[in-house]
Amino acid sequence: MMQEAVIQVRNVHKSFKTVHAVRGINLEILSGQFVALLGPNGAGKTTMVEMIEGIQKPDSGEILITGKQWKGHEKEFRRIIGLSLQETRFIDKLSVFETLRLFASFFSLGPQRCEEVMNLVGLEEKRQSYVVNLSGGQRQKLALGVALLNEPKILLLDEPTTGLDPQARREVWMILNKLKEASSTSLILTTHYMEEAEQLCDYIVIIDHGKILKEGTLKDLLGKSSADIEKKQEYHGPPRNLDELFIELTGRHLNE
Amino acid sequence: MNKLRNSQLWQLILANARELLREPAVLFWGIGFPILMSIGLGAAFTKKKDVTVTIAVIGHNHLLHSQQDSVSVIRTFLLKNKAVLIIGKDGTISRELNVPDEKLGGTTYIFRELNWNTAMTMLKRGNLNLVIDENQGHLRYNFDPMNPDAQLIYLKFSKLMNDPDLIIRPSETEIQPLTVTGTRYIDFLIPGLVCMGVMMSCMWGVSYDIIEKRSKKLLRRMVATPMKRSNFLVALITVRISMNFVESGLLVLFAWLVFHITIQGSIPALLLFFISGNAAFAGIAVFLSCNTSKTEIGNGLINLVSMPMMVLSGIFFSYHNFPAWSIPAIQKFPLTMMADGVRSIFIEGAGFAEIIVPSVIMLTIGVIFFTAGLKIFKWH
Ligand SMILES: Nc1ncnc2c1ncn2[C@@H]1O[C@H](COP(=O)(O)OP(=O)(O)OP(=O)(O)O)[C@@H](O)[C@H]1O
Ligand SMILES: [Mg+2]
Numbered sequence: 001m002m003q004e005a006v007i008q009v010r011n012v013h014k015s016f017k018t019v020h021a022v023r024g025i026n027l028e029i030l031s032g033q034f035v036a037l038l039g040p041n042g043a044g045k046t047t048m049v050e051m052i053e054g055i056q057k058p059d060s061g062e063i064l065i066t067g068k069q070w071k072g073h074e075k076e077f078r079r080i081i082g083l084s085l086q087e088t089r090f091i092d093k094l095s096v097f098e099t100l101r102l103f104a105s106f107f108s109l110g111p112q113r114c115e116e117v118m119n120l121v122g123l124e125e126k127r128q129s130y131v132v133n134l135s136g137g138q139r140q141k142l143a144l145g146v147a148l149l150n151e152p153k154i155l156l157l158d159e160p161t162t163g164l165d166p167q168a169r170r171e172v173w174m175i176l177n178k179l180k181e182a183s184s185t186s187l188i189l190t191t192h193y194m195e196e197a198e199q200l201c202d203y204i205v206i207i208d209h210g211k212i213l214k215e216g217t218l219k220d221l222l223g224k225s226s227a228d229i230e231k232k233q234e235y236h237g238p239p240r241n242l243d244e245l246f247i248e249l250t251g252r253h254l255n256e
Numbered sequence: 257m258n259k260l261r262n263s264q265l266w267q268l269i270l271a272n273a274r275e276l277l278r279e280p281a282v283l284f285w286g287i288g289f290p291i292l293m294s295i296g297l298g299a300a301f302t303k304k305k306d307v308t309v310t311i312a313v314i315g316h317n318h319l320l321h322s323q324q325d326s327v328s329v330i331r332t333f334l335l336k337n338k339a340v341l342i343i344g345k346d347g348t349i350s351r352e353l354n355v356p357d358e359k360l361g362g363t364t365y366i367f368r369e370l371n372w373n374t375a376m377t378m379l380k381r382g383n384l385n386l387v388i389d390e391n392q393g394h395l396r397y398n399f400d401p402m403n404p405d406a407q408l409i410y411l412k413f414s415k416l417m418n419d420p421d422l423i424i425r426p427s428e429t430e431i432q433p434l435t436v437t438g439t440r441y442i443d444f445l446i447p448g449l450v451c452m453g454v455m456m457s458c459m460w461g462v463s464y465d466i467i468e469k470r471s472k473k474l475l476r477r478m479v480a481t482p483m484k485r486s487n488f489l490v491a492l493i494t495v496r497i498s499m500n501f502v503e504s505g506l507l508v509l510f511a512w513l514v515f516h517i518t519i520q521g522s523i524p525a526l527l528l529f530f531i532s533g534n535a536a537f538a539g540i541a542v543f544l545s546c547n548t549s550k551t552e553i554g555n556g557l558i559n560l561v562s563m564p565m566m567v568l569s570g571i572f573f574s575y576h577n578f579p580a581w582s583i584p585a586i587q588k589f590p591l592t593m594m595a596d597g598v599r600s601i602f603i604e605g606a607g608f609a610e611i612i613v614p615s616v617i618m619l620t621i622g623v624i625f626f627t628a629g630l631k632i633f634k635w636h
Contacts, residue, residue, distance in 0.1 A: 053480060055636055078482040085480075089472040093278040094271055105267035106481040130278075146477075 004031050005067075006154055006186045007052060012061030014047055014210075021047040023210040024061070029203075031153075032184040034176075036197035036204045038246075044210040045190035046086050049158050052188065053083050065154065079107065082152030084143040086159050086190075092132035096123050096142055099131060100149065107150040114149070121145040121175055137168035144172065148179070155179075157189040161196060173199050194243050206246065213249050221245060264483055268491030276461070276499060286457060286503045290449050291510050297572070298442040298515055306362040309409050312375035314389035319349050319369050329393050333417060334367065355416065363412060385409050446511045447598040448571035450504045454530075455537050455565065455591055457503065459558045461496045462541035467554035470545075470634065479635045489542060489630070497534045504530070521601035525608045529601065532618040533594035539622030540590065543629035565591035590621055 009027040013020070022044045029035050037045045050056040052063055054070045054077060063070060065077050090099050100114040118124055121141040126134060134142065144160060161169040177200065179185055191197055197204045198218055205215040214221060222245060260266055276282055313319065318330045319341070339353040349369040356362040370378070375387045385406035387398040397414065399406035469475050479485060511517045519526060544557045568575060568582075569591035578586060586592055597614045600606035 055476060055480060075482065078480070081480070083480055085473055085477055087473055088477045089474060090477075091271060091275055091474070093275050098271065098274065102267045102271045103478075103481060105262055105264040106478070106483040108262065108264075110262045150481075 005029065006031050006065065007188070008062075008064040008067075009048075009052065010062040010064075012048070012051060012058045012063060014044075014051060014056065014059050021210050022051070022058070025207070025210070025212055027205065029186050029188060031186055032180075033203060034180060034187040034201040035189075036201035037188060037190040037207060038192070038194070038197050038204055039190075039207040040192065040250075043208045045207065046158055047210075048207070049156050049188060049190055050085075053081065053156055054078075079150065080153040081156065082147040082150055082154070083156040084140075084147045084158060084160060086162075088143060090131045090139075090142065090146075093130055095128050095130055096134070097127045099142060100145060103146045104149050109149060117145045117148055120148065120178075122171065137164045140164060140168070140172065141175075144175065151183065152185060155185050155187045157187065159190055159192070162192065169193075169196070176200055194246070206249065208250055214245070265487045265491060268483075268487055269495055272491050272495040273498075276495060282461075285460075286453070286499065287506055290453050290503070290507045294442070294446060294449055294507065294511055295514070297445055298511075306364065308364040308366065309386070310366045310368060310378075310384040311409070311413065312370045312378065312384050312387040313367050314370060314372055314375060314387065318390060319351050319367060328390060329395055329417070330367070330388065330390055339365075339367070365413065386413065440515075442511065442515045443517055443603055444574075444599070445572070446508065446515075446517055447602045448595050450507060451533065451569075451591060451595040451598055452566060452571045453503055453507065454500050454534055454594070455562055457500050458496060458534065458537035458541040459544070459562050461499070462492060462538055463545040463558055464551070464554055465492060466542070466545040467548055467551055470549040471551055476636045485633075485635065489626075493538045493542075496538065497531070500534055501530075517602070519602050520605035521610075522607035525606070525611050526598070526601045528608070529594075529597050529611045529615050532615040532622070533590070533598070535622030536590045536594070536618040536625075537622070539625035539629070542633075543625040546629040546633040549634070565589050568592070569595055571595060590618060593618060 005028045007027065007029040009025055012022055012025050014022040025044075025048055027035070037048065039045050047056060051058050052065075054074060065073070065081075068076075070077065091102075094102065097114060097118065100117060101111060104110065104114050118127060121144055123138065123141055123145065126138055129138075131139065131142065140160060140163075144157070147155060147157065161172050164172065173196070176187065176189075180187075180200075187201075189196075189200070203215070203217060204221060206213045206221075313330060318328045319334065320331075334351050334353065337353055339351040342350050342352060344350070351367045353365045353367070354362060355365070368384075370387075372387075372389075375384070378384050379387060379400075385399055385403060386409045389396050389398070395417070397410050399410055401407060466475070469478075475488075478488065508517075508519075540561065544561060545554060548554055548557070568578070568586050569589050570576075570586075571591070575583065575586045575592065587596070593614045597606075597611045600610055
């Protein structure tokens with residue numbers, strides 16, 4: 001059976017005054033697929049994701065959600081998309097539960113769903129705490145919870161674990177892995193962390209300077225790349241992980 | 257009921273109200289500050305306080321008893337009135353005379369013996385306004401006729417000197433001090449403070465709030481949901497205007513209890529007018545905040561708009577002190593319009609007939625700015 005593509009990105013370009021942030025990206029994300037956009041600072045990840053989210057408009061190219069354009073379907077898409085932005089600060093003096101309640105109301109959802117989400121992201125103990133008093137990790141979890149409120153068909157997370165300690169990061173991964181087992185949600189997440197892409201995603205897209213350098217499953221990526229590199233460089237054996245692959249592709253470290 | 261509680265408009269209103277009420281500073285600036293201001297200014301200008309004036313007396317012999325041979329009108333006057341002799345540690349000689357006055361406030365005169373040069377120096381520094389020198393029973397008053405304080409002291413003191421019985425309470429019958437409710441400074445001030453409060457509250461509560469939420473990327477996050485954009489603004493404005501009702505109500509209540517101010521005109525008209533004024537400033541506030549995500553710029557814009565109105569619109573003193581040509585322009589400011597209208601209801605007993613035109617104008621101002629702001633509103 002042919003799987004339905006929930007997101008299609010065709011030859012999308014986007015420039016700001018002096019920066020050509022996205023230069024001709026093509027993507028196709030299937031239902032239930034988890035995709036990582038991996039790239040260093042300034043690669044164009046946020047710009048790309050925000051165009052898919054309908055927050056920014058591409059200069060050229062086409063973005064289709066469930067086969068349809070953003071134009072004219074905004075209302076419909078907003079109901080099926082859940083997202084977290086790279087940096088959002090919620091209202092300082094609202095509690096965790098009140099914040100969830102506020103966002104739930106936008107989807108016409110009641111308090112019951114808020115309870116569920118609070119348990120899902122493990123913030124029950126912080127129910128009454130004001131957002132301003134949460135730790136960085138707890139805020140990220142709240143942002144994730146808000147993204148999950150409407151049981152989105154499409155989930156878009158921009159650096160959901162940046163700045164978290166390894167323990168908190170693993171907790172977020174667990175939440176997302178559970179989601180993967182339990183639903184057919186499609187996920188695009190951006191990250192600097194190889195490990196995150198390896199752990200969570202079945203398809204990995206490496207971008208830099210607004211272009212896709214390489215894409216495929218983890219296995220594909222680690223298997224194929226050696227052949228390209230052999231010609232240019234001395235052969236060191238195939239890269240054993242994404243970090244090495246990235247250095248081979250760009251000559252730079254990902255986290256620099 | 258559950259449906260209402262889950263509705264986005266209700267949840268937005270709740271969120272805004274919580275945000276507001278949980279910020280103690282907001283309550284202070286909204287409620288405490290106007291009341292403190294009314295106490296300070298009201299007390300300073302409403303009840304005439306006792307004043308102390310210093311009068312320089314040139315030359316020797318006028319303040320001390322001993323010189324019997326020479327004639328001195330001032331000495332006779334001071335002795336007869338039992339002015340208290342005070343000799344300072346540094347040898348300065350002065351006499352103090354207190355003239356009580358229930359209605360206009362008492363005056364304490366301090367007569368200081370000085371030579372001409374010292375007297376002039378003190379005059380230039382503003383330490384005294386009147387210099388008397390006496391020559392054989394002939395009194396000469398030296399003062400700057402352009403200085404109203406000096407004129408006043410001269411008039412008061414010369415009246416006292418010319419009174420055959422010397423101290424009797426002056427003006428027992430002739431002066432009727434106007435402290436009737438409605439003509440005092442506090443009656444002028446309170447409606448002005450109410451209007452200024454509304455303006456500031458809309459500027460900071462609506463404008464600044466929107467800009468801050470935009471800079472936190474919260475606006476962007478919210479419009480990435482099915483939230484209706486109008487609901488966001490309606491909730492913010494609703495909470496702010498409700499808060500303004502509470503703040504203004506408390507201020508008026510306070511002024512009624514402490515200064516016995518009353519509302520002479522129609523209260524329903526006042527409510528309508530108050531809502532129109534709020535609408536005008538809420539509209540302006542949305543317009544101001546529609547495009548920037550920098551709180552510093554927001555700060556500047558708010559000051560740019562509110563400062564001139566605070567100074568020119570006759571909040572603390574009547575704008576009729578400004579040049580005549582500028583008055584028609586001043587009267588077109590929303591704050592002037594609101595303050596004039598609220599004052600006319602409070603003090604002059606105005607009703608719907610008097611305020612309906614400015615009410616409609618202010619509502620229109622609000623709608624125009626709101627619509628224009630919404631057209632260019634940056635959500636991202
Ligand atoms: N609003 C904007 N105006 C001007 N330039 C922008 C804007 N947004 C992004 N850019 C530029 O576009 C390029 C891509 O930015 P983007 O935020 O998409 O990178 P990113 O991959 O998300 O980086 P990071 O990992 O640091 O989040 C950068 O060079 C950035 O400076
Ligand atoms: Mg980014």
